[in-house]
Amino acid sequence: MNRDAPAWALAAATRLLPAGRRDWGTAMSAELAGIDLRPDRRRFAAGCVAAIVTRPGVLLRAGYLLAPIALVAYVVRWSATIGEPPRRWGVVALVAVLALVVELGVIGPLGPVGGGRAARLVRTIGYVLVGVLAVEAVLFVAGRTGPDLGGVPVFGVMFAGYLAAGQALTAQRSTATPRALLTGAAAGTAAAAAWAAVVLVAPPIPAGPLLAIVLIAAGMTIAGRLGGQVAALGAGTTAALLILNLVTAASVLAPDWLIPHLAPPALAPATQIAESRIELPDPYLWLLLLGWFVALAQWAASSPRRAR
Known part of the structure; x- marks a missing residue:
């Protein structure tokens, strides 16, 4: 030819x-x-x-390919308002790494991603949960001053690990069945809902992640009994990400009676609450690390090599 x-x-x-x-x-x-x-x-x-x-499947695939590129282009333009060039390009690098992982799920070794309804739903949930945390991390890094950029590689490794594990879990060659995918997502969501219910019934929000870890373990146990190992691991990553998202949202939006007193009591009440809101998410970052290790195990469990 x-x-x-x-x-x-x-x-x-x-x-x-x-x-x-x-x-x-x-x-x-x-x-x-x-x-x-x-x-x-x-x-x-x-x-x-x-x-x-013009085929629908091709248009969808092209959208998967072009959306991460468009996102990086937007961040390059938006980050021009960051006064410190190293910080600006650190933010761009963080977003570019995550966009690359998404691309690898479409055309690279992490894909091709599965097209079933269960796979799409679980993958979308993962993208949203990781995406919200990534936006918060980008705004956090962009709003700081000084030469310290240690958070950029940490956030990059963490979020990239979650995305890669989610894509491996929902890939066409994954060993995870639709039942396992949906069971894991449902059990993880139920664990996060149970944590939110306990917080509302017995406020304030716990100052540490112990209650969250107990409920995540319970959700993983139930998911494992109903859907197997992959479902249990999926429940762990879903619950960890969802609870962390709830805590970060609550630190900004929740009423004062839900915020634990974490600042020195000598401060004025309004200042004490404001400082406590700032400090509340910090101990819950352990959930990010815990869920990351679970995500890596999820990646291995859904690999076809494990099935052989």
Whole structure:
């Protein structure tokens, strides 16, 4: 086959097709090889490319590919308001690493991601939970001053680990069944809901993560009995991320009676509450670390090599 511009364009478009439909693109390429006149080749290739890229599955795949790139471009533009160049490019690097992990779930070794409803739902939940925490981390790093950028690599490793584990769990080659995926997500959500219920019934929010860890362990146990090891690990990562999101949101939005007194009592009441809101999320960062280790175990448990 002549490797001219029409052939290259058709070959590139074929790569966007789902694996089960690649033979369609191969047949188009074979037919293109039998066309000699250049104008006819261009017209045929343009029609084939248009037919490929307008398919719903291809549009969705293209969206997966382009959305992370667009996000990085937006952060590069937005971060221009950060006065310190090292801090600005640290923020950009953090977002770029997470965007790269997402891309690897579409076209790289972490994918291709599964297209079933359960896989999409669980993957979307993971993206949202990690994404909210990543936005908070970016705003935190961007708002600080000075040369200390230690939080950038820590957040990058943590969030990238969660994303990679979630993509491996919901990949087409994952050993996780739809039942295991949904059981893990439901048990993790139930554990976080139980934590929120206890906090509302017996305020304030605990000053440490002990109650959260106990409920996460209970959720993992129940999920393991109902859906197996992968479900238990999925429940652990879901609950850890969800509770951490609840705590960070509560530190800003919750009424004063839900905020524990963590600041020195000598301060004025309003100042004490304000300082306590700032300090509240810090001990719960242990949940981020705990969930990260669970996520790595989840990654290994859902690997097809483990099944063999």
